[in-house]
Amino acid sequence: xxxxxxxxxxxxxMPVPANxxxxxxxxxxxxxxxxxxxxxxxxxxxxxxIDLGALHQLGYFKDIPxxxxxxxxxxxxxxxxxxxxxxxxxxxRISEIFDINNKDLKNNEExxxxxxxxxxEIEMQLPVQIGDYTxxxxxxxxxxxxxxxxRDPENALLPNWLHLPVGYHGRxxxxxxxxxxxxxxxxxxxxxxAEQPIFGPSKLVDFExxxxxxxxxxxxxxxPIPVEDAEDYIFGxxxxxxxxxxxxxxxxYVPLGPFLAKNFASSISPWIVTxxxxxxxxxxxxxxxxxxxxxxxxxxxxxxxIHLEASITPEGGEETRVSKSNFKYMYWxxxxxxxxxTINGCKINSGDMMGSxxxxxxxxxxxGSMLELTWRGEKPIILKDGSTRKFIEDYDTVTLTAYCxxxxxxxxxxxxxxxxxxxFQPKKQ
Amino acid sequence: xxxxxxxxxxxxxMPVPANxxxxxxxxxxxxxxxxxxxxxxxxxxxxxxIDLGALHQLGYFKDIPxxxxxxxxxxxxxxxxxxxxxxxxxxxRISEIFDINNKDLKNNEExxxxxxxxxxEIEMQLPVQIGDYTxxxxxxxxxxxxxxxxRDPENALLPNWLHLPVGYHGRxxxxxxxxxxxxxxxxxxxxxxAEQPIFGPSKLVDFExxxxxxxxxxxxxxxPIPVEDAEDYIFGxxxxxxxxxxxxxxxxYVPLGPFLAKNFASSISPWIVTxxxxxxxxxxxxxxxxxxxxxxxxxxxxxxxIHLEASITPEGGEETRVSKSNFKYMYWxxxxxxxxxTINGCKINSGDMMGSxxxxxxxxxxxGSMLELTWRGEKPIILKDGSTRKFIEDYDTVTLTAYCxxxxxxxxxxxxxxxxxxxFQPKKQ
Numbered sequence: 110x111x112x113x114x115x116x117x118x119x120x121x122x123m124p125v126p127a128n129x130x131x132x133x134x135x136x137x138x139x140x141x142x143x144x145x146x147x148x149x150x151x152x153x154x155x156x157x158x159i160d161l162g163a164l165h166q167l168g169y170f171k172d173i174p175x176x177x178x179x180x181x182x183x184x185x186x187x188x189x190x191x192x193x194x195x196x197x198x199x200x201x202r203i204s205e206i207f208d209i210n211n212k213d214l215k216n217n218e219e220x221x222x223x224x225x226x227x228x229x230e231i232e233m234q235l236p237v238q239i240g241d242y243t244x245x246x247x248x249x250x251x252x253x254x255x256x257x258x259x260r261d262p263e264n265a266l267l268p269n270w271l272h273l274p275v276g277y278h279g280r281x282x283x284x285x286x287x288x289x290x291x292x293x294x295x296x297x298x299x300x301x302x303a304e305q306p307i308f309g310p311s312k313l314v315d316f317e318x319x320x321x322x323x324x325x326x327x328x329x330x331x332x333p334i335p336v337e338d339a340e341d342y343i344f345g346x347x348x349x350x351x352x353x354x355x356x357x358x359x360x361x362y363v364p365l366g367p368f369l370a371k372n373f374a375s376s377i378s379p380w381i382v383t384x385x386x387x388x389x390x391x392x393x394x395x396x397x398x399x400x401x402x403x404x405x406x407x408x409x410x411x412x413x414x415i416h417l418e419a420s421i422t423p424e425g426g427e428e429t430r431v432s433k434s435n436f437k438y439m440y441w442x443x444x445x446x447x448x449x450x451t452i453n454g455c456k457i458n459s460g461d462m463m464g465s466x467x468x469x470x471x472x473x474x475x476x477g478s479m480l481e482l483t484w485r486g487e488k489p490i491i492l493k494d495g496s497t498r499k500f501i502e503d504y505d506t507v508t509l510t511a512y513c514x515x516x517x518x519x520x521x522x523x524x525x526x527x528x529x530x531x532x533f534q535p536k537k538q
Numbered sequence: 539x540x541x542x543x544x545x546x547x548x549x550x551x552m553p554v555p556a557n558x559x560x561x562x563x564x565x566x567x568x569x570x571x572x573x574x575x576x577x578x579x580x581x582x583x584x585x586x587x588i589d590l591g592a593l594h595q596l597g598y599f600k601d602i603p604x605x606x607x608x609x610x611x612x613x614x615x616x617x618x619x620x621x622x623x624x625x626x627x628x629x630x631r632i633s634e635i636f637d638i639n640n641k642d643l644k645n646n647e648e649x650x651x652x653x654x655x656x657x658x659e660i661e662m663q664l665p666v667q668i669g670d671y672t673x674x675x676x677x678x679x680x681x682x683x684x685x686x687x688x689r690d691p692e693n694a695l696l697p698n699w700l701h702l703p704v705g706y707h708g709r710x711x712x713x714x715x716x717x718x719x720x721x722x723x724x725x726x727x728x729x730x731x732a733e734q735p736i737f738g739p740s741k742l743v744d745f746e747x748x749x750x751x752x753x754x755x756x757x758x759x760x761x762p763i764p765v766e767d768a769e770d771y772i773f774g775x776x777x778x779x780x781x782x783x784x785x786x787x788x789x790x791y792v793p794l795g796p797f798l799a800k801n802f803a804s805s806i807s808p809w810i811v812t813x814x815x816x817x818x819x820x821x822x823x824x825x826x827x828x829x830x831x832x833x834x835x836x837x838x839x840x841x842x843x844i845h846l847e848a849s850i851t852p853e854g855g856e857e858t859r860v861s862k863s864n865f866k867y868m869y870w871x872x873x874x875x876x877x878x879x880t881i882n883g884c885k886i887n888s889g890d891m892m893g894s895x896x897x898x899x900x901x902x903x904x905x906g907s908m909l910e911l912t913w914r915g916e917k918p919i920i921l922k923d924g925s926t927r928k929f930i931e932d933y934d935t936v937t938l939t940a941y942c943x944x945x946x947x948x949x950x951x952x953x954x955x956x957x958x959x960x961x962f963q964p965k966k967q
Contacts, residue, residue: 240669241711246794267792272735273726277794278707278801282670282885283759292760294882297702297831306701308831311882330712330803331721331962357882363696365675365706366795372707373882374759402726402737453723453740453786453802454962456711533760533883 110197112385114204117516121207122215125155130512130521133207136200137380137522138185138345141231148234150180150188151226153380154207158226161199167220169206169213173198184238185381189325189344190459196344196383233379235286236347237323237460242284242375243450244319244351244464245276247441249395251469254481259359271399274441274449279351279464280372287525291374293503293532296357310532311354311370313486313500316507317467318419318477320436321349322443323381327457334457336407336448340384342457343443348378348417348509348525349464355480355500377462378509378525386520390414390513394442401445404452411442415522417468417511419477421492424504429492431482434468434475436511503531539626541814543633546945550636551644554584559941559950562636565629566809566951567614567774570660577663579609579617580655582809583636587655590632596649598635598642602627613667614810618754618773619888625773626814662808664715665776666752666889671713672879673748673780673800673893674705676870678824680898683910688788700828703870703878708780708893709801716954720803722932722961725786739961740783740799742915742929745936746896747848747906749865749951750778751872752810756886763886765836765877769813771886772872777807777846777938777954778893784909784929806891807938807954815949819843819942823871830874833881840871844951846897846940848906850921853933858921860911863897863904865940932960 114136121133131137131153140150141158149162162180164170175195179188188195206214214220246252249266252275256265269275285291293314297306327334327342334342351371358370394412415436422428441449446463467477476482479500483489486499501507506528512521543565550562560566560582569579570587578591591609593599604624608617617624635643643649675681678695681704685694698704714720722743726735756763756771763771780800787799823841844865851857870878875892896906905911908929912918915928930936935957941950 241709243709268728269726269735269789269792273790275790275794275797277797278709280670280672280707280884281710282887282890283883285759292883295762295833296882297698299697305828306698306831308833330714331959333724333962333964354882360698361702361704362793362795363698364791364795365704366791366793368704368706369879369882369884372884399734402735404724404737450798453725453783453798454712454721455709455798455801458711461711530760533762535762 110194112197112388113201114385115389117518120209121154122209123154123157123207128519129155130519130523131155132518133204134518135382135386135520136203137382139236139380140183140185140234142234143226144230148183150182150185152203156228158228158231160224160226163224167223170199170202173202183234184460185236186238186460189237189323192325193341197385200383200385233286235284236379236381239281239284239462240458240460242279242281242462243276244279244466245274245441245446246466247274247439247446248466248468249440250438250471251467251477251481254469254476258485272401274446276446276450277366279375283372284375284377286377286379287527289376290528290530291352291376292530294354294357294369294373295532296354296369297360298356299360306360311357313355314529315353315355315479315500316419317351317353318417318432318434318509319349319351319464319467320346320415320511321377321462321464322346324457324459324461324463326459328451330456331454333454334448334451336405336444339444339447342447343384345381345383346387347381348511348522350376350507350509350525350527351464352376376525376527378522380523382520382522387413387513389515392437395440397440405445405448407442407444411444412437412439415511415513417509420508421498422506422508423492423494423496427493428508431490432475432477434470434477436468438468438470439465501529503529505529539623541626541817542630543814544818546947549638550583551638552583552586552636557948558584559948559952560584561947562633563947564811564815564949565632566811568665568809569612569614569663571663572655573659577612579611579614581632585657587657587660589653589655592653596652599628599631602631612663613889614665615667615889618666618752621754622770625812629812629814662715664713665808665810668710668713668891669887669889671708671710671891672705673708673895674703674870674875675895676703676868676875677895677897678869679867679900680896680906680910683898683905687914701830703875705875705879706795708804712801713804713806715806715808716956718805719957719959720781720805721959723783723786723798723802724961725783725798726789727785728789735789740786742784743958744782744784744908744929745848746780746782747846747861747863747938748778748780748893748896749775749844749940750806750891750893751775753886753888753890753892755888757880759885760883762883763876763880765834765873768873768876771876772813774810774812775816776810777940777951779805779936779938779954779956780893781805805954805956807952809952811949811951816842816942818944821866824869826869833877834874836871836873840873841866841868844940844942849937850927851935851937852921852923852925856922857937860919861904861906863899863906865897867897867899868894930958932958934958
């Protein structure tokens with residue numbers, strides 16, 4: 110099943126604003142609540158959401174082997190479970206339906222009224238029920254920065270880092286979609302020089318500029334996925350802000366890793382951009398030295414040229430961009446991450462999510478967290494309103510965006526936008 | 539709603555073998571496939587499983603507010619979500635139905651034929667869909683043993699250990715019920731003295747003798763659960779074998795914690811024993827010094843006197859008990875674990891699982907892993923057949939059991955029994 114959606118000259122009869130993240134070449138998948146309070150699976154072109162459940166009921170996907178209710182669900186898990194061939198058939202068909210030369214839906218006002226929504230008529234939901242969520246630590250620049258700050262600049266990378274994509278398990282239950290505010294966490298920290306920990310609000314709440322990929326069912330327990338097959342099990346990608354409380358992390362993380370410093374909240378963008386849509390933006394990933402063990406050796410272009418930005422907007426204030434990075438800096442690729450994750454037979458399900466880890470580039474303006482951008486708070490950032498930030502303050506909104514651009518086609522991810530609320534105050538009893 | 543199920547003199551008309559783990563006082567919950575290939579929720583008395591879906595359809599739970607299909611499900615998540623009051627109403631009713639003086643079901647052969655199954659007529663399933671799984675590290679003896687072996691006997695416990703229940707996120711997708719064999723994992727390890735890692739089968743596969751508790755929906759994201767309320771959100775407990783590959787762990791675990799060393803498989807016992815059934819077996823938990831921070835301070839008996847055993851059975855050979863521990867040794871209680879887990883607002887869902895960490899007691903015969911029992915392989919264990927074990931060998935079966943005993947009542951957990959298979963061999967192409 111070839112991809113028929115990516116041609117740069119392809120045009121649609123739908124209105125698409127200049128510089129939209131969602132041209133006819135994108136065709137992402139998401140889940141939304143409609144004006145009629147119905148949950149459905151949909152896609153997006155320009156500034157319109159398209160109800161795929163309704164399109165399917167109206168017969169636009171006939172001849173594609175799909176169950177009747179495949180899009181009338183509150184998560185994409187079952188559709189993702191149908192596999193890559195089905196994803197392509199559906200995206201190719203959507204591309205046809207909205208092609209500038211196809212009048213079937215274009216000239217059917219009744220059908221258009223049923224399936225098209227403006228963005229203010231819908232409310233985006235989490236696109237998948239995330240069974241398990243793993244976070245990697247695959248940006249060499251990020252790992253080097255953190256190692257330099259907290260350990261030893263001469264030996265910033267730990268001995269295993271260049272041999273395997275270091276990762277750990279995160280908490281699925283605290284992942285929320287863009288727009289959901291998150292609370293500053295309470296917790297234990299050890300003040301500098303103190304012998305006893307104290308309890309209180311985290312003082313060092315940070316964002317992490319990441320991307321994440323969503324998998325389909327990939328294997329049975331006990332069987333690895335070879336690195337050369339790994340991408341077949343990746344449905345698509347989202348933006349991912351892995352909120353972190355640096356002071357809690359520092360005290361709790363030995364020897365089992367970050368826990369409460371991370372699991373108070375993580376935020377994702379609601380539209381999953383498929384790997385097929387990203388195909389034209391493949392690039393060579395960074396050279397790996399030493400050469401990895403054979404089960405991690407890949408061929409071809411396994412990196413993706415995705416421009417990333419992070420910004421901070423104070424309450425009622427103006428947005429200031431604080432970082433400009435790129436997914437292509439990732440040392441370990443998604444294919445290597447998934448091959449490594451399953452080399453021991455770990456089971457991968459539909460809807461599992463794997464984060465890249467903070468994506469930092471080579472220069473200070475490309476760092477993907479406040480920890481690195483302000484170098485532990487030593488070099489505060491000045492926002493457009495003149496205020497300074499070492500870390501994120503209450504009521505700040507953090508926005509991550511991402512897009513690819515080539516041959517006048519821009520494929521974007523929209524945004525993940527999250528306001529940080531103050532700590533929870535229990536009601537007086 | 540009082541607990542009406544625990545009286546030691548309570549008797550049932552069902553046959554219960556001497557020393558059964560499942561007297562009328564237990565009433566655990568599980569999910570099984572029946573002889574008719576139907577999945578249902580059930581309980582167990584003696585050596586019979588009881589189909590609660592069928593009992594409900596026959597009207598035995600009338601007057602209890604339950605949806606019609608609450609027991610006709612393939613997981614307990616929805617029932618657990620109904621909350622503690624409903625669990626008690628249902629267990630109290632089951633206790634009445636099977637009470638020795640109640641003839642309603644006892645004298646109804648037709649109904650008995652529908653609802654009762656012998657154990658060879660059913661196949662136990664995973665009792666819950668585990669959304670998130672967390673593993674703690676709450677046995678002081680275990681943490682001390684590990685710290686002594688791998689770090690410094692003088693400072694075996696890390697500075698945070700006495701101040702908070704250290705824990706980390708595990709992988710839900712690889713949790714299997716008793717009876718499901720698991721495979722020895724492949725992975726990267728760093729041989730002693732080597733500078734480069736090698737790839738191959740783990741040579742140090744170990745069991746971990748743990749218990750785990752299952753939660754109900756407990757909070758909304760951002761709101762902590764106070765320690766004094768925490769037990770209200772614990773549905774019950776299971777036995778838990780947290781399979782571990784010590785050589786993979788040693789190489790991969792800095793700085794983000796164990797990953798592939800753990801997520802190849804974990805095994806649980808299929809019957810969830812409720813916290814209500816364990817009520818008579820409460821004991822004081824170990825004294826905590828230093829006193830924990832206020833959010834972790836508890837009152838009353840929050841420990842449980844649960845006898846634990848681990849054994850190894852070589853293929854075709856005799857079973858050898860290798861450890862005899864007790865859940866009462868746990869330094870941090872389940873209430874403290876749940877309060878700590880949510881102090882930052884982390885969301886807890888119905889069906890989430892939290893492991894205790896390896897439960898080791900004060901003497902070498904009470905250690906809960908081969909790592910400790912053989913002291914890193916320095917003191918191999920001799921099995922009944924004369925063979926020795928430093929770690930677990932291919933085709934060995936590891937069995938964990940647990941029970942409480944008081945006033946001639948024994949409440950048990952059954953077993954979690956798992957055979958270790960050799961590494962996966964890909965088919966030749």
